[in-house]
Amino acid sequence: MMALLVALATPSDVQVIARFEAAIEGDLAHDAADEDLLAASTRWTLGVETRLSVATLMHIEGTLRSAGRTPSPGEWRGLAPARGRAEATTELGEAWLSHRRGPLRLDVGQLIVRWGVMDLQSPNDVLNPMDFRDGPPRVGATEAPVRPIPMLRVSHVSDDLSLEVVWQPFYTPHWGNAADSDWAATRLDPSLAGALALTDLLVSPSASEALQPLLLTPNPPEAWPSNGSIAARIGTSGAGLDLNAQVSWAWDRTPTLRADPELTALLVAAREDDLPTLLRLYPRVAPRLANGGRAVEARHERTLTAGVDAAVALDTVVVKAEVAATPGRTLYEATLQPVRAPALSWAVGVDWLDDEALSATLELSGLTPLRDSEYLLFGRGWAQAASVAQWRPPQVEGIEVTLALQHALTARAWAASPTVAWSPPRASADALRHTLAAGLLLLDGEAGTLMGAFGHNDAAHLRYTLSL
Amino acid sequence: MNRPRLTRWALCAAMLLSLPTPAAAQTPDAAGLVASATARNGFGFDHGTARVRLSITGGDQAPKERVLRARTLRGSTGGARTVLRFLSPSEVQGAAFLLVEQPGDAPDDMHLYLPALKRTRRIAGSQKDGSFMGTDFTYADLEYRDVKTAAYSPVAEASLDGVPCWRVEARPTAPAAGVSRVVLHIRRDNGLIQRSELFGAEDRLLKRYSLRDFATVDGQPAPSDAEMHTVETGRTTRLTIDEVDTRTPLDPADFTPESLSRG
Numbered sequence: 102m103m104a105l106l107v108a109l110a111t112p113s114d115v116q117v118i119a120r121f122e123a124a125i126e127g128d129l130a131h132d133a134a135d136e137d138l139l140a141a142s143t144r145w146t147l148g149v150e151t152r153l154s155v156a157t158l159m160h161i162e163g164t165l166r167s168a169g170r171t172p173s174p175g176e177w178r179g180l181a182p183a184r185g186r187a188e189a190t191t192e193l194g195e196a197w198l199s200h201r202r203g204p205l206r207l208d209v210g211q212l213i214v215r216w217g218v219m220d221l222q223s224p225n226d227v228l229n230p231m232d233f234r235d236g237p238p239r240v241g242a243t244e245a246p247v248r249p250i251p252m253l254r255v256s257h258v259s260d261d262l263s264l265e266v267v268w269q270p271f272y273t274p275h276w277g278n279a280a281d282s283d284w285a286a287t288r289l290d291p292s293l294a295g296a297l298a299l300t301d302l303l304v305s306p307s308a309s310e311a312l313q314p315l316l317l318t319p320n321p322p323e324a325w326p327s328n329g330s331i332a333a334r335i336g337t338s339g340a341g342l343d344l345n346a347q348v349s350w351a352w353d354r355t356p357t358l359r360a361d362p363e364l365t366a367l368l369v370a371a372r373e374d375d376l377p378t379l380l381r382l383y384p385r386v387a388p389r390l391a392n393g394g395r396a397v398e399a400r401h402e403r404t405l406t407a408g409v410d411a412a413v414a415l416d417t418v419v420v421k422a423e424v425a426a427t428p429g430r431t432l433y434e435a436t437l438q439p440v441r442a443p444a445l446s447w448a449v450g451v452d453w454l455d456d457e458a459l460s461a462t463l464e465l466s467g468l469t470p471l472r473d474s475e476y477l478l479f480g481r482g483w484a485q486a487a488s489v490a491q492w493r494p495p496q497v498e499g500i501e502v503t504l505a506l507q508h509a510l511t512a513r514a515w516a517a518s519p520t521v522a523w524s525p526p527r528a529s530a531d532a533l534r535h536t537l538a539a540g541l542l543l544l545d546g547e548a549g550t551l552m553g554a555f556g557h558n559d560a561a562h563l564r565y566t567l568s569l
Numbered sequence: 570m571n572r573p574r575l576t577r578w579a580l581c582a583a584m585l586l587s588l589p590t591p592a593a594a595q596t597p598d599a600a601g602l603v604a605s606a607t608a609r610n611g612f613g614f615d616h617g618t619a620r621v622r623l624s625i626t627g628g629d630q631a632p633k634e635r636v637l638r639a640r641t642l643r644g645s646t647g648g649a650r651t652v653l654r655f656l657s658p659s660e661v662q663g664a665a666f667l668l669v670e671q672p673g674d675a676p677d678d679m680h681l682y683l684p685a686l687k688r689t690r691r692i693a694g695s696q697k698d699g700s701f702m703g704t705d706f707t708y709a710d711l712e713y714r715d716v717k718t719a720a721y722s723p724v725a726e727a728s729l730d731g732v733p734c735w736r737v738e739a740r741p742t743a744p745a746a747g748v749s750r751v752v753l754h755i756r757r758d759n760g761l762i763q764r765s766e767l768f769g770a771e772d773r774l775l776k777r778y779s780l781r782d783f784a785t786v787d788g789q790p791a792p793s794d795a796e797m798h799t800v801e802t803g804r805t806t807r808l809t810i811d812e813v814d815t816r817t818p819l820d821p822a823d824f825t826p827e828s829l830s831r832g
Contacts, residue, residue, distance in 0.1 A: 199831045204822045213687045245687040258822040338826050414693040526631030568659045
């Protein structure tokens with residue numbers, strides 16, 4: 102990845118941000134069908150933050166993304182030969198007005214609001230949808246793995262107590278790939294791939310990315326204000342302790358998807374050249390779809406979630422804990438049948454910091470369904486340990502070593518991501534800052550786990566950063 | 570005709586009476602002297618905003634510079650709340666730090682907002698001994714922790730580079746970060762700390778704070794140019810303060826962890 106970051110601060114309260122990033126990533130082992138061997142991406146971000154008055158602040162930024170991927174030659178993706186793809190999209194990033202009057206503050210626009218106290222896995226960080234385009238959120242990521250969305254936040258803050266109420270007027274899904282990517286959701290189960298294989302024939306590669314959220318979240322709730330979500334959080338901070346409680350009445354961003362089983366079987370048969378099955382199913386499926394039958398039935402449910410979290414400073418560490426409970430969330434059983442089940446999400450962790458040289462975070466987190474079944478990705482309950490350690494050896498100027506680890510406690514699955522970054526000394530304080538970084542992503546796991554499903558995506562990346 | 574003359578004499582007498590008593594006339598109490606010198610934060614004011622430039626030079630590292638906006642509010646319970654928001658360079662731009670002083674010996678509350686992650690994190694109390702944003706100052710230095718809760722030596726007269734000072738030695742009652750004693754030189758003309766030397770084990774000099782220049786803000790002296798030198802690394806952080814504004818009202822709601830994400 103190559104990055105150019107330019108930030109200009111004027112004497113007044115106006116800050117202009119211009120940022121360019123590019124990434125290149127290579128597959129370490131061509132060990133699965135239709136994998137991309139090389140992926141590259143660039144990202145330009147332009148923005149401005151300015152104070153319109155003593156009480157009003159404005160922030161707006163946008164990003165131009167481009168990405169290109171090259172598959173291994175001769176591979177097939179679904180029903181068509183795998184192709185190199187390149188696409189470009191423009192995105193509105195954070196764009197908000199913040200106005201305060203006394204203890205009241207009003208934030209309106211496209212916002213990121215992150216609740217909870219955990220860094221790596223936060224059960225109470227529920228307001229913004231996740232960005233899965235580059236895979237599941239990676240431990241040790243240097244950017245927030247969430248997307249800004251339209252919302253309105255009213256907060257009232259006093260010395261001892263804070264109260265926030267957030268209203269999201271529209272349903273916003275997670276952003277990810279349903280197909281056409283090494284990180285596509287259909288790779289969670291091979292039988293799902295066939296259901297979306299037709300997109301390779303019907304859709305231009307340059308439009309594929311724009312189509313992915315629609316494929317991943319069919320039939321979303323319409324953009325009426327009545328389909329909004331609301332959440333509230335109350336907290337206190339002081340004397341070494343942060344304590345918060347929250348409740349939300351919001352859309353579950355995991356839809357209940359039921360694919361036409363015969364269509365799925367038909368597409369899988371087509372992919373595997375299973376002619377007898379094709380001939381048996383086609384006469385039954387084709388008329389049904391021609392008469393208006395749905396290939397995929399999708400339902401979206403609202404979820405009531407209550408959570409508490411706390412962080413306390415104890416000597417050299419900060420100890421953190423979170424728990425969130427819901428009477429019903431969408432889970433998929435191992436048979437791919439969606440169910441609504443009560444569940445607890447939880448996390449505990451510690452932060453440790455030794456001057457600037459060494460810092461570490463260790464978190465244990467999990468999901469405990471309160472209805473016994475065997476669930477996709479979570480089994481009968483999921484728990485994992487995740488940690489990030491950063492080391493800046495004082496003896497070597499500009500070196501930063503980061504090691505991020507995830508290890509499942511309830512299944513055989515793990516992920517590791519070591520990175521070494523080096524910034525050579527600058528001639529002066531105003532000179533450009535160059536950073537060269539190299540890293541690995543290694544993951545593996547048994548079938549039915551996230552690391553196992555994407556275990557073929559081991560990769561090495563190279564990153565260059567240039568900043569003022 | 571005599572009345573104006575009498576008025577002038579009265580004014581002159583009043584002015585003479587209002588002049589400070591010659592400092593050498595009496596030696597101040599050590600605790601009171603230190604309390605007065607550290608009443609305001611490391612940026613020299615206890616209510617207001619300022620632009621602060623941190624320049625790091627020397628040692629075996631390349632020079633660095635950081636610019637931040639500092640805001641301090643004296644809370645209703647007496648403890649100060651300070652928000653530091655980084656303006657440049659880009660790798661720290663948008664980061665914000667909140668320090669809430671707690672009464673007595675209770676550790677202060679500290680929170681750090683990380684803009685890339687959109688997260689506000691609590692920082693442990695003993696992490697105050699850590700470097701403040703990569704500078705030679707620690708969080709503890711900025712709140713004078715090692716000299717505020719300490720046993721003091723008797724105050725002595727001293728002269729530092731020709732500047733008349735009071736010399737007082739502070740031995741922290743809860744030593745941390747290896748600081749065993751701090752030798753303070755406090756200017757006799759305005760009460761600012763002219764030099765502060767932090768000693769560690771075996772009475773080895775660890776760091777030296779030096780006042781380079783000061784300004785008058787709303788009739789009160791305040792440091793405008795100072796530096797902290799770390800002996801072991803040979804590195805120096807110079808702290809330049811300008812654009813001080815103590816008149817614009819500040820809102821307590823801007824001094825909370827929740828507000829750190831909004832400039």
